[in-house]
Amino acid sequence: xxxxxxxxxxxxxxxxxxxxxxxxxxxxxxxxxxxxxxxxxxxxxxxxxxxxxxxxxxxxxxxxxxxxxxxxxxxxxxxxxxxxxxxxxxxxxxxxxxxxxxxxxxxxxxxxxx
Amino acid sequence: xxxxxxxxxxxxxxxxxxxxxxxxxxxxxxxxxxxxxxxxxxxxxxxxxxxxxxxxxxxxxxxxxxxxxxxxxxxxxxxxxxxxxxxxxxxxxxxxxxxxxxxxxxxxxxxxxxxxxx
Numbered sequence: 001x002x003x004x005x006x007x008x009x010x011x012x013x014x015x016x017x018x019x020x021x022x023x024x025x026x027x028x029x030x031x032x033x034x035x036x037x038x039x040x041x042x043x044x045x046x047x048x049x050x051x052x053x054x055x056x057x058x059x060x061x062x063x064x065x066x067x068x069x070x071x072x073x074x075x076x077x078x079x080x081x082x083x084x085x086x087x088x089x090x091x092x093x094x095x096x097x098x099x100x101x102x103x104x105x106x107x108x109x110x111x112x113x114x
Numbered sequence: 115x116x117x118x119x120x121x122x123x124x125x126x127x128x129x130x131x132x133x134x135x136x137x138x139x140x141x142x143x144x145x146x147x148x149x150x151x152x153x154x155x156x157x158x159x160x161x162x163x164x165x166x167x168x169x170x171x172x173x174x175x176x177x178x179x180x181x182x183x184x185x186x187x188x189x190x191x192x193x194x195x196x197x198x199x200x201x202x203x204x205x206x207x208x209x210x211x212x213x214x215x216x217x218x219x220x221x222x223x224x225x226x227x228x229x230x231x232x
Contacts, residue, residue, distance in 0.1 A: 031218055041153075041203055043222040056219055090159060096218040101147050101209050103220055105159040 023091030032074035120223035137206030145211035
């Protein structure tokens with residue numbers, strides 16, 4: 001009965017490859033997010049979707065493409081991986097329209113690009 | 115633009131000491147939310163508290179307490195009688211007035227690494 005789940009938990013790949021990370025939430029939330037945590041632990045928003053519509057895109061390279069097939073899922077596809085993409089990627093979800101923007105985070109996906 | 119400043123980067127205390135983690139924020143929104151999250155060595159992000167801009171009441175939860183002061187734009191977090199299990203990175207975060215999705219993102223501070231020694 002995990003609230004926000006991500007797969008895979010670890011991802012090790014070579015430069016230049018294309019990879020995807022999947023996120024699913026069973027909380028009934030309508031807004032989902034991707035955050036990136038770099039090697040210095042700094043957390044920064046990348047994207048947000050509300051009811052399958054992109055509402056936040058924070059100057060992320062075009063190699064990153066989020067996709068939301070429905071409001072319970074938000075996937076992240078990364079093309080032509082670079083060394084600098086190595087980080088922990090967190091998915092989160094919330095229900096902002098209730099006025100309570102508590103965000104529930106997934107366990108994170110540690111991406112290592114060699 | 116929103117900004118969260120956690121000026122302390124690393125704090126080391128001995129078990130049973132009290133410790134306060136500082137958080138200062140900047141926002142132009144009149145309605146906003148403040149949060150604290152804990153990230154233990156295992157890596158997950160654990161929600162600790164949410165406070166909205168209209169509620170300046172301080173909160174206590176066991177050994178944890180929070181002091182929200184709008185006059186100084188601060189939302190500080192105190193751990194009383196610290197324990198080794200409190201060792202983690204603590205993040206303060208801010209979101210704008212919600213109900214408009216674009217404003218719902220969290221802006222995080224850089225985090226404070228707390229080490230509690232036995």
